[in-house]
Amino acid sequence: MATTGPRVALHILNAINLVISLAIAAVSLWFFSQIYEFTRLRNSNHYLLDYNVYWPQAVPWIFFFVALFVIGVTACGFAGARKKSRGLLSVYIIMLSIVILCLITAAVLALVLADNKSTDDFVKDTVWDVYFQSKIDNEVAESFGLIERKLHCCGADSPRDYKNWKSEFPMSCCDVYYHGWLEPYTIECEFTNKLANERYGCSTVAAQYARIAIKVLSAASVFTAFIGIISVMVAVLLSRALTKRNRAAVIKESESEKVLL
Structure with a gap:
């Protein structure tokens, strides 16, 4: 016992x-x-x-x-x-x-x-490298967009990164779909989009x-x-x-x- x-x-x-x-x-x-x-x-x-x-x-x-x-x-x-x-x-x-x-x-x-x-430096360097690759490689851009959606971030350092070379934010920076009684639909993702501008950069x-x-x-x-x-x-x-x-x-x-x- x-x-x-x-x-x-x-x-x-x-x-x-x-x-x-x-x-x-x-x-x-x-x-x-x-x-x-x-x-x-x-x-x-x-x-x-x-x-x-x-x-x-x-x-x-x-x-x-x-x-x-x-x-x-x-x-x-x-x-x-x-x-x-x-x-x-x-x-x-x-x-x-x-x-x-x-x-x-x-x-x-x-x-x-x-x-x-x-x-922080390792992550920042990596994210910036991926961001620059996304400018010339559509597959990388698509994958980076998935990361933006998952982490609810936009751009490498901030949403302003896109304003130098795009006419509007990528859809991954915005809420693309609203789910309710109606069918899902796409919203506009212009540079005036409040949600996108409030997001942090993916490196942060x-x-x-x-x-x-x-x-x-x-x-x-x-x-x-x-x-x-x-x-x-x-x-x-x-x-x-x-x-x-x-x-x-x-x-x-x-x-x-x-x-x-």
């Missing part, structure tokens, strides 16, 4: 860690896909000799692989608690301690190296979303590390309880053998 409480607690903590780590992995992949949605539209000739690692591109993969590490260690914790194996629990405690360090390191790296002006919006994603991943990583610390303490208690139970069983066996003699 002494091991029941720690076992149940460890199962609950492992379940929480598993759910959070799966969420971190999913958000990491989503974050990278959003960045790739921009970078794939850039002029590739500008980046032929660019071998730099940009943190907004690297951070999602750091969190993704750390999340996979957490999932693997959590599986070991489930097995150790279920089988009441001190060996598996010892491996779990050691590996989870390493995981905690990795989670904290990932969060610190993201907040110090990625959640700053370098991310995308940079803000990137910063938010980095903060969310970092916060989830720190919270997972905190749950991991509690899990280590519970695993140590369970391991000690199993040790005491095994010693008690050995003592009973030796006493029964003495009685038989």
